[in-house]
Amino acid sequence: MIVTIDGVAASGKSSVSGGVARALGVPYVSSGLLYRAATLLGLEARLDLHDAPAVLAHLQGHPLRLEPLAGGNRIWQGDRELTGELHSTRVDAGVSVVAALPEVRAWVDAQLRALPAPFVAEGRDMGTAVFPHAGAKFYLTASPRIRAQRRAQERPEDVPAIEAALVRRDELDRVQSAPAPDAVVIDTGPLTLDGVIQTILAQLPAQLTSA
Numbered sequence: 001m002i003v004t005i006d007g008v009a010a011s012g013k014s015s016v017s018g019g020v021a022r023a024l025g026v027p028y029v030s031s032g033l034l035y036r037a038a039t040l041l042g043l044e045a046r047l048d049l050h051d052a053p054a055v056l057a058h059l060q061g062h063p064l065r066l067e068p069l070a071g072g073n074r075i076w077q078g079d080r081e082l083t084g085e086l087h088s089t090r091v092d093a094g095v096s097v098v099a100a101l102p103e104v105r106a107w108v109d110a111q112l113r114a115l116p117a118p119f120v121a122e123g124r125d126m127g128t129a130v131f132p133h134a135g136a137k138f139y140l141t142a143s144p145r146i147r148a149q150r151r152a153q154e155r156p157e158d159v160p161a162i163e164a165a166l167v168r169r170d171e172l173d174r175v176q177s178a179p180a181p182d183a184v185v186i187d188t189g190p191l192t193l194d195g196v197i198q199t200i201l202a203q204l205p206a207q208l209t210s211a
């Protein structure tokens, strides 16, 4: 069983996926972490992030390992844990460039499809390109201002700066971020985190919640 939760940047995908996964007793899979880790490695190696063959060759030489857990995902390159370094402003600024490379997308998709189900998968194209046959699909939205206000609780930048960066990233990620036609779209703006989780749990087919 696979449940997909896609959505725009900072719409609550990881927090909501974690809550849904815990309620179902399965792990969740954060696909964005693979793009973020690929970006960090590219930046550290001073690669041109537009150079797909260079980025891919570097990834193949420095394999990433995603550890999907219900309590939070961790990601490793060899013995080094990268997780804590992936939500910096520097990685945010470069990740859309790396995520636009078809070669990198194919590499990430192969990593994700190799994971053993059941799980909740979150990202941008989980319900469209990666797991089109998922048992249930959701897509989270919220206005840029609300998303920026939430992010500002965890970042040093102010709300207008965060909002501008989110709008820029939404635009850069637009191609792969369309909701699946069969996804339930949820505006998280008026909802609490738990409200979003309960909304999703209430809409899951009975065979998923009893599995």
Ligand SMILES: Nc1ncnc2c1ncn2[C@@H]1O[C@H](COP(=O)(O)OP(=O)(O)OP(=O)(O)O)[C@@H](O)[C@H]1O
Residues within 6 Å of the ligand: 007, 008, 009, 010, 011, 012, 013, 014, 015, 016, 032, 150, 151, 153, 154, 188, 189, 191, 192, 193, 194, 196
């Ligand atoms: N419905 C909600 N109400 C209030 N706060 C929320 C809600 N959903 C998420 N948040 C908060 O918004 C912030 C962003 O959430 P989260 O990191 O889960 O989003 P994301 O979509 O995974 O982000 P990114 O695209 O950057 O990976 C977090 O601080 C989270 O606690």
Ligand SMILES: Nc1ccn([C@H]2C[C@H](O)[C@@H](COP(=O)(O)O)O2)c(=O)n1
Residues within 6 Å of the ligand: 009, 010, 013, 031, 032, 033, 035, 036, 095, 096, 099, 100, 122, 123, 124, 125, 126, 169, 173, 176
């Ligand atoms: N399935 C995915 C997941 C993520 N991305 C890109 C888009 C984002 O800018 C970046 C980081 O993702 P986030 O942590 O914000 O969810 O990775 C994508 O293109 N496809």
